[in-house]
């Protein structure tokens with residue numbers, strides 16, 4: 164592609180390098196090679212403008228920066244735009260050129276990974292070549308890559324979408340995190356439908372208020388989806404009403420799901436130990452669904468997923484029947500094993516207050532003994548959630564073990580102390596491996612253990628080092644040790 168092919172997105176008219184071959188797009192000067200267009204983004208740690216000279220020295224075809232940027236004295240053209248992040252997303256979409264025909268995105272504080280995975284599974288069962296993209300990585304026919312960001316940055320994202328489209332994937336579901344939406348990571352994606360699960364406290368280190376956090380999520384509905392596109396909204400959350408209102412105001416086709424849903428109405432649920440039976444009404448017809456997953460919240464996630472699949476063309480009965488074969492996303496109320504006396508051990512990704520509350524409440528109905536929870540909080544993340552999670556664990560579990568999550572650059576003891584301040588009677592075991600082993604050793608018949616916070620993660624970040632660590636592996640090892 165020539166630099167001139169980005170006209171309309173970038174102000175390239177009249178610059179000397181307009182016929183240069185563009186060999187890539189990047190917002191990281193360290194990745195720049197000759198011919199790459201470098202986007203100088205104002206970030207949380209640094210201002211990309213500082214690296215413009217570095218990018219130019221590495222052979223950048225042009226530098227894109229915000230209007231008012233002070234970049235000067237470079238031998239390469241500097242293109243000034245209003246919103247460099249938007250320009251990056253649109254340029255990446257144009258550069259990589261192709262994406263799966265039918266793409267949906269889901270936002271909300273909890274449930275995004277599950278909904279993305281479930282929507283992919285429904286499509287697969289309906290016979291489509293489908294992919295999902297999110298926190299746990301990328302899953303597509305013949306592909307299962309471990310993930311890092313929930314919503315990849317635009318360059319990685321569009322490169323991936325191109326690969327998926329080239330591999331014949333026609334349907335893809337992706338997670339839209341508030342960071343991703345706010346940072347315009349999805350602005351180049353052509354979306355057919357959007358979903359909303361719920362809103363609770365998260366990322367209060369990044370968003371100044373919950374209203375600001377909600378506004379970031381609303382970008383999916385009021386900015387990214389084209390007029391008339393379906394917005395599948397979970398109807399039973401305190402934030403459902405303002406979300407519905409915003410989607411309606413944006414001219415979207417609002418489809419609500421849940422107990423108060425009009426599109427898919429949940430009439431009744433019966434919980435069993437590791438599964439639940441739901442009655443769902445769609446278009447006047449009642450469907451009995453045997454959902455092979457534990458947790459009330461999984462029904463909500465399943466309904467949002469079915470709504471997304473149906474609204475993009477999957478027949479209703481096919482989508483609802485597909486729910487009977489759903490597999491939970493890795494590390495989401497994931498039953499890793501049971502002790503010889505039958506006590507189940509779940510690994511769950513609850514690392515924020517609402518998720519912890521939901522997961523602990525979900526296992527109570529089938530726990531005749533004690534609910535035991537092992538958890539911590541990540542360092543360099545929202546500090547305010549720590550005592551809130553301590554209080555929730557103390558209120559909803561019988562035994563609370565506070566351990567380390569990913570301390571990152573923080574002192575682990577300080578993080579634990581903030582949780583423990585609101586968790587009287589909790590046991591403190593900093594070493595996560597030891598905490599898991601001691602918790603498994605405590606289990607009696609009828610008890611349930613939840614190891615929360617890290618879910619699918621395969622590493623633990625202490626300082627700047629990430630060491631291999633898997634809650635799944637530790638639980639399995641502890642169960643084996645106990646059985647021996």
Ligand SMILES: CC(=O)N[C@H]1[C@@H](OP(=O)(O)OP(=O)(O)OC[C@H]2O[C@@H](n3ccc(=O)[nH]c3=O)[C@H](O)[C@@H]2O)O[C@H](CO)[C@@H](O)[C@@H]1O[C@H](C)C(=O)N[C@@H](C)C(=O)N[C@H](CCC(=O)O)C(=O)O
Nearest residue numbers: 190191192204206207208209211214312313314316340342
């Ligand atoms: C807070 C945050 O979201 N940061 C993201 C953001 O970085 P930033 O813009 O703040 O970067 P910065 O370090 O200030 O640097 C500014 C710019 O200078 C550039 N730079 C820097 C150094 C250099 O030598 N040359 C150079 O060009 C950087 O590439 C960057 O473009 O943009 C980067 C590129 O897209 C992301 O990788 C980075 O994610 C970091 C790694 C991160 O941890 N993000 C987490 C918080 C996140 O995004 N999480 C969400 C939600 C999770 C969930 O709840 O599911 C997610 O979607 O994963």
Ligand SMILES: Nc1ncnc2c1ncn2[C@@H]1O[C@H](COP(=O)(O)OP(=O)(O)OP(=O)(O)O)[C@@H](O)[C@H]1O
Nearest residue numbers: 272273274275276277298460495512513518521522
């Ligand atoms: N609909 C829901 N309502 C409340 N809690 C939920 C819901 N779905 C999942 N959870 C809880 O949140 C955890 C994370 O679920 P999931 O990974 O699907 O959400 P997510 O929105 O992708 O989260 P993250 O932003 O952390 O990636 C689960 O392990 C469970 O504890």
Ligand SMILES: N[C@H](CCC[C@H](N)C(=O)O)C(=O)O
Nearest residue numbers: 514540541544568569616617
């Ligand atoms: N995407 C989330 C994941 C948090 C997972 C938890 N284990 C932690 O480290 O806090 C974040 O980066 O905030």
Ligand SMILES: [Mg+2]
Nearest residue numbers: 275276298313
């Ligand atoms: Mg996720």
